[in-house]
Amino acid sequence: KAGVTQTPRYLIKTRGQQVTLSCSPISGHRSVSWYQQTPGQGLQFLFEYFSETQRNKGNFPGRFSGRQFSNSRSEMNVSTLELGDSALYLCASRVGEDTGELFFGEGSRLTVL
Amino acid sequence: GDSVTQMEGPVTLSEEAFLTINCTYTATGYPSLFWYVQYPGEGLQLLLKATKADDKGSNKGFEATYRKETTSFHLEKGSVQVSDSAVYFCALTIMNRDDKIIFGKGTRLHILP
Numbered sequence: 001k002a003g004v005t006q007t008p009r010y011l012i013k014t015r016g017q018q019v020t021l022s023c024s025p026i027s028g029h030r031s032v033s034w035y036q037q038t039p040g041q042g043l044q045f046l047f048e049y050f051s052e053t054q055r056n057k058g059n060f061p062g063r064f065s066g067r068q069f070s071n072s073r074s075e076m077n078v079s080t081l082e083l084g085d086s087a088l089y090l091c092a093s094r095v096g097e098d099t100g101e102l103f104f105g106e107g108s109r110l111t112v113l
Numbered sequence: 114g115d116s117v118t119q120m121e122g123p124v125t126l127s128e129e130a131f132l133t134i135n136c137t138y139t140a141t142g143y144p145s146l147f148w149y150v151q152y153p154g155e156g157l158q159l160l161l162k163a164t165k166a167d168d169k170g171s172n173k174g175f176e177a178t179y180r181k182e183t184t185s186f187h188l189e190k191g192s193v194q195v196s197d198s199a200v201y202f203c204a205l206t207i208m209n210r211d212d213k214i215i216f217g218k219g220t221r222l223h224i225l226p
Contacts, residue, residue, distance in 0.1 A: 004156070033214070035216075041218075042216070042217070042218035042219050043157075043202060043216045043218070043219065045213065045214075045215075045216075048213070055212075056212075056213045090156055090157070092156075092157070100145045100147060100162065100164075100206045100208065100214065101147075101159050101162065102149075102157070102159070102214060103158075103159075104149075104156030104157040104158065105156050106154070106155055106156045107156055
């Protein structure tokens with residue numbers, strides 16, 4: 001069974017640009033969550049989607065947005081990039097919204113110059 | 114609000130030493146508790162879990178017991194190996210409320226040969 005797949009794995013952008021990251025969950029998983037990981041702040045929750053609806057949202061500015069498609073694949077978008085957005089962005093899927101175990105992808109490492 | 118507090122790292126031990134990584138939580142309700150591990154260059158993966166008080170989760174020689182009276186879920190291993198070097202995250206979720214999974218900041222573990 002294929003795991004959670006995130007693309008791209010690495011990318012470099014400049015301030016002011018925007019970026020879109022993609023996540024394909026494990027087959028059959030309907031919930032996708034996004035996290036930002038930085039050395040200083042640790043793992044911070046961005047948002048969770050279940051059946052194309054945003055179910056939970058973390059404390060991030062509106063520049064961070066996401067969506068989920070009918071096949072459960074998800075994208076997150078960051079507009080007007082800032083230097084502080086440099087981070088590892090992790091996607092995780094789970095079977096349903098009421099199951100605790102998350103399955104993580106390897107992440108997309110974003111560097112903003 | 115709900116939160117998870119873990120001991121600060123990095124923790125450096127010699128091979129075959131005894132490991133304890135402390136984790137305490139604050140939650141309204143009855144959380145399920147988890148330990149996740151992140152090996153270098155990878156996403157997080159579930160190490161073990163416990164869903165009710167006095168449950169013991171175990172995997173790969175690691176153990177943690179859900180202690181409701183002390184609101185703790187400390188991770189232990191009797192004899193660590195170099196391959197255990199990783200970042201360890203304690204996490205909680207409260208099912209059937211918002212189902213959000215809350216992570217601690219992570220503890221980096223270095224095992225010296």
